[in-house]
Amino acid sequence: MYRQGAGDFKYYVGINSLAQIATQHDRVCVLNILGGESSEVTPVGHAWSGGNVVFGTSPGRRGQVLETPIGNIPVYNSVREGLDDGHRFNCGVVYLPPAAARDGVAELIRVNPELKKIFIITEKIAVHDAREIRAMGQQHGIDIFGANCLGVADAWNQVRIGGALGGDNPSDTLRRGSIAVLSNSGGFTTTIAQYLRMAGWGTTTLVSSGKDVYIHYAAPEFAFALANDARSKAAVLYCEPGGYYERDAEFTKPVVACVVGRWKSKLTRAVGHAGAMAGGEDDAAAKERWFMDKFGVDGIYTPERPVFSAKGAVVTNIAHIPAALTAVMRANATLPDFEPEGTMELKPWFGSDMDLSLPPQLDVPVVEAMAPYGSQIAALAKQVGAVFPRASMKDTSGASQLDPATQVASLHGMRVLDAAGLPLEANVALALLHEPGGDNDRKLVAVAVGACLNLHGDPALAAAEAARAAGSAPNAVLAAALTIAGPRRAEAARNIAAAFVERFAAAGLRDALSADFDCSALADDAEFTALLRAPSADARAEAMLAGLAARGAQSAFVRFLQQLDGPVSADAVLAAITTTLGWGPLMRKRVSRLTVECLPWWMQLIGTMIGASAPAAAHEAGSFCGVGEAELLGEASLTELACRALLGRAPAEADLFALQTLIGIMLTNGPGTISAQGAKGAVSADGPEVPQRVQLNKALVGFLSHTGYAHGGNGFEGVQFLIEQFRDTGLEDPAAAHGIDVAALARRCAEDYANYKAARRAAGSAELRKIPGVNHPVFKDRPVNLDPREVFIRELMSARGEANVFHDFYHALVHALHEAGVSRTVYCVNIDAVIAALLLRLTWQPWRAGEVGEAALESAAFTLFLYARMLGCAAEIDDHLNRGRNMDTRTPASKCRFVS
Numbered sequence: 001m002y003r004q005g006a007g008d009f010k011y012y013v014g015i016n017s018l019a020q021i022a023t024q025h026d027r028v029c030v031l032n033i034l035g036g037e038s039s040e041v042t043p044v045g046h047a048w049s050g051g052n053v054v055f056g057t058s059p060g061r062r063g064q065v066l067e068t069p070i071g072n073i074p075v076y077n078s079v080r081e082g083l084d085d086g087h088r089f090n091c092g093v094v095y096l097p098p099a100a101a102r103d104g105v106a107e108l109i110r111v112n113p114e115l116k117k118i119f120i121i122t123e124k125i126a127v128h129d130a131r132e133i134r135a136m137g138q139q140h141g142i143d144i145f146g147a148n149c150l151g152v153a154d155a156w157n158q159v160r161i162g163g164a165l166g167g168d169n170p171s172d173t174l175r176r177g178s179i180a181v182l183s184n185s186g187g188f189t190t191t192i193a194q195y196l197r198m199a200g201w202g203t204t205t206l207v208s209s210g211k212d213v214y215i216h217y218a219a220p221e222f223a224f225a226l227a228n229d230a231r232s233k234a235a236v237l238y239c240e241p242g243g244y245y246e247r248d249a250e251f252t253k254p255v256v257a258c259v260v261g262r263w264k265s266k267l268t269r270a271v272g273h274a275g276a277m278a279g280g281e282d283d284a285a286a287k288e289r290w291f292m293d294k295f296g297v298d299g300i301y302t303p304e305r306p307v308f309s310a311k312g313a314v315v316t317n318i319a320h321i322p323a324a325l326t327a328v329m330r331a332n333a334t335l336p337d338f339e340p341e342g343t344m345e346l347k348p349w350f351g352s353d354m355d356l357s358l359p360p361q362l363d364v365p366v367v368e369a370m371a372p373y374g375s376q377i378a379a380l381a382k383q384v385g386a387v388f389p390r391a392s393m394k395d396t397s398g399a400s401q402l403d404p405a406t407q408v409a410s411l412h413g414m415r416v417l418d419a420a421g422l423p424l425e426a427n428v429a430l431a432l433l434h435e436p437g438g439d440n441d442r443k444l445v446a447v448a449v450g451a452c453l454n455l456h457g458d459p460a461l462a463a464a465e466a467a468r469a470a471g472s473a474p475n476a477v478l479a480a481a482l483t484i485a486g487p488r489r490a491e492a493a494r495n496i497a498a499a500f501v502e503r504f505a506a507a508g509l510r511d512a513l514s515a516d517f518d519c520s521a522l523a524d525d526a527e528f529t530a531l532l533r534a535p536s537a538d539a540r541a542e543a544m545l546a547g548l549a550a551r552g553a554q555s556a557f558v559r560f561l562q563q564l565d566g567p568v569s570a571d572a573v574l575a576a577i578t579t580t581l582g583w584g585p586l587m588r589k590r591v592s593r594l595t596v597e598c599l600p601w602w603m604q605l606i607g608t609m610i611g612a613s614a615p616a617a618a619h620e621a622g623s624f625c626g627v628g629e630a631e632l633l634g635e636a637s638l639t640e641l642a643c644r645a646l647l648g649r650a651p652a653e654a655d656l657f658a659l660q661t662l663i664g665i666m667l668t669n670g671p672g673t674i675s676a677q678g679a680k681g682a683v684s685a686d687g688p689e690v691p692q693r694v695q696l697n698k699a700l701v702g703f704l705s706h707t708g709y710a711h712g713g714n715g716f717e718g719v720q721f722l723i724e725q726f727r728d729t730g731l732e733d734p735a736a737a738h739g740i741d742v743a744a745l746a747r748r749c750a751e752d753y754a755n756y757k758a759a760r761r762a763a764g765s766a767e768l769r770k771i772p773g774v775n776h777p778v779f780k781d782r783p784v785n786l787d788p789r790e791v792f793i794r795e796l797m798s799a800r801g802e803a804n805v806f807h808d809f810y811h812a813l814v815h816a817l818h819e820a821g822v823s824r825t826v827y828c829v830n831i832d833a834v835i836a837a838l839l840l841r842l843t844w845q846p847w848r849a850g851e852v853g854e855a856a857l858e859s860a861a862f863t864l865f866l867y868a869r870m871l872g873c874a875a876e877i878d879d880h881l882n883r884g885r886n887m888d889t890r891t892p893a894s895k896c897r898f899v900s
Helices: 036-048 079-084 098-111 127-139 186-198 219-227 262-266 284-295 318-331 373-382 424-433 439-450 459-469 474-484 487-506 520-524 526-532 539-551 556-563 570-587 593-612 629-634 638-647 653-665 674-686 696-705 715-726 742-762 788-800 805-819 831-848 854-883
Strands: 028-031 053-057 073-076 091-094 117-120 143-146 152-154 159-161 176-183 203-208 234-239 255-259 312-315 400-402 409-411
Touching: 028 079, 028 098, 036 053, 036 073, 036 159, 053 079, 073 079, 079 098, 091 098, 098 117, 098 127, 127 143, 143 203, 176 186, 176 219, 186 203, 186 234, 186 318, 219 234, 234 318, 255 284, 255 318, 284 312, 312 318, 400 854, 424 439, 424 570, 424 593, 424 638, 424 653, 424 854, 439 539, 439 570, 439 593, 439 629, 439 638, 459 474, 459 593, 474 593, 474 696, 474 854, 487 526, 487 556, 487 570, 487 593, 520 526, 520 556, 539 556, 539 570, 539 629, 556 570, 570 593, 593 638, 593 696, 593 854, 638 653, 638 831, 638 854, 653 788, 653 831, 653 854, 674 696, 674 854, 696 854, 715 742, 715 805, 715 831, 715 854, 742 805, 788 831, 805 831, 831 854
Parallel strands: 028 053, 028 091, 053 073, 091 117, 117 143, 176 203, 176 234, 234 255, 255 312
Antiparallel strands: 152 159, 152 203, 400 409
16 A cells, blocks of 8 residues: 655655654654663663653563663553553654564554654664565555664754764764765764864754665655755765665755775675675765766865865765865855864874884874863873783783694793794893893893892802702702792882882983983982992992993993992892883883882892702802803803803803703793793782782792692603613714714614504503603694694704704604504604703703713703793783782682592
8 A cells, every 4th residue: 555655756755854854742662772772872862852762662671761861761561551651652763683673663553553753773684574664664654764773863953863873972963054964874974973063064964874775764765855954955975885775866955975885896795784785886886976977077076186066076085075065065155054163183182103203194293182181191191101900810811822723822922932032131021021122131131130140148049058958859949049039138129110210200211221311300319319329339239330331231220320429239220220121111001110110029039040040059259150240240141141050061052042942932831831820829819909918939939839840840751761762872962963873763762662552552551651752632633743833943943053863863753653653644743852852952961971860950951941931930920910819810619629
């Protein structure tokens, strides 16, 4: 049945003018009024419109209300219930899920003969349902807007129906004017109104049409109502590809058409709005041609080439709409509605060029923010360093992660494989400062940690030596030393570091290496300088300053100390070094002030751990492991000193490479490891919400207590296996030409294992001794399997020209095992094999010479793991200190089990 409506349409259209779309007389019923979207936007629209929503529905929630700034909106189970209570409405808004939208429309039409308009906000309505909705509206003489839209709004009437046009403060955007808006995009409807307002153009009626296949109130209906609206002098259309609605529209007033989505013509399926599908001469290029023909123009309007006529203009960028509209209206002898209110150009309230030299087009000037944001930004600008939100950190980390596909862990975004190519100093910086730093940072770390290695006369060394004499494992030996290195030892240096941060940040220091920063005013701060001075000459401070000078290290903080009258303390020098290290990451807000203020303690703890791993005889007055103080602080690398502590001798170049590589590889294996859990649990137990109470040395003891001969000392299994294979070969140097038939050695080992395996199975035993270093549960089932970590290290060694017969043997072995029938595929050589090969390379010659026994080799393997994981766990401790909550690593009682 055809109902006669407004205009000369072949279908029903009830609205004669845009002024009738959203009026002060309209009363609204909202379906699913308590849903997530409606409950957010309906109160705003209701209040701005003066209270146009009479009731809403939400099945099973009769008697509830939706609170709004101007009073509560009652909620009923159904539309019928609301009508029976005496409410009347002529507009329905549908927020129902897609499958229920059709039935919701049917309910509105069936029970309310006064219904005139329906606004459907729902997205993703099936085309079949949309067709039926269309038919029902036509049969009953009802105008339908949407679906997949944000409703309508009228700036003259100050009415909004359905959706969120105008945002949370519609009056800020919808100022009364002369321009109507029709947009396929709900969000851009508001954005266009804001652009227009900035250029001096207000709005009349705004229609968010949606972009489904069925657009119930589309461009033809809008053009007709525009012609009959005395308020509207022109219109802006925002159009996406898909549909022919715009082609059929007949405009009698000026129009600016923004056509977007040329890229969608290359797609084979719809994206975004359901109707934005091209391919039938209704793509963006086609729509541009339609409008150009309507307006009598031959191109797109741009600021560089302003093409327009009195009838209109076509743009492809919403930012060009205001200028195009102003040009078109000027051709119609019409000025803007009011003075321009500003621009929509980018006006950043804060910014950072990261010290880059930017071209003027990119170097956007920072402007003062409006109240109250300006004062908040000013306060933020005074904040030094990052502030991390606290959360439960059980089994969680902001420092490390493990890629389940490759089994490659990363620390602060750097893969351990890449960390394996860095010196020990760089990995110290990576763990604590989130970045490895540069050459100057490594010099600073070498002096800061180096100054703490020699424990001659220190109770920490006595504690370690007592634990070692009692037969304790390496982790227990180092834990004994760390218990002595408590917070009071670092208290003075940490206080000085805090003062450095406070004073120099206030003074405006940006670059900690600046040679010309004027810090003379700080020298007049008596309270500050009193913290830095020593009562008499401090030999350790002088040695550290001499070491920095010998290395050519730069530091504005150290330079400040050197300009002071009188001696300064070793704590002041240590704090100056660590504050220099942390200054860049602090200014870039990569780390917190807390982290930087803890750095002096961390340097002491790392130095104590490495130092205590060497026996007491290696600690002498003025030297450590045979290295004099001047060389230790002014020349030796931390990698070299750690190697001396581990091996008890001067390292060769190959030794340094092996140690550096191993430490990098073993830095971390993610927060799920036993060692990381021990470290994090210790922080959790102290209570990171009051970080001053967390004892870093105790947290490292937590890491140490959670290592052992299985986790930490298991690298020795591979070393033992390799010793068994090479014991009688006469091998002298694993890195030199050796003359050993490695392939034959591997075949013999594979045959022995095949015989062992057969014998065990014949005896009915399912338990088999595994060969350490081969196979991995993740990297298997291919004809030839590879562990990407091992591949990376092998390629690194090859590039350096480093040879290792033990590593070569492992590669020969996996092929020999396949040929002997032990494995159906060629096993991967895993990362444990690399660790064992590098470890034995370090200790082979002393072992062969009888200088060290197998127990010492096992201790060395274990200690090397502790060196590496010390840094990874320091990163976890610092991360948990900054992010964690008190006792957040506990397991809930409901997840605990009792086993009997």
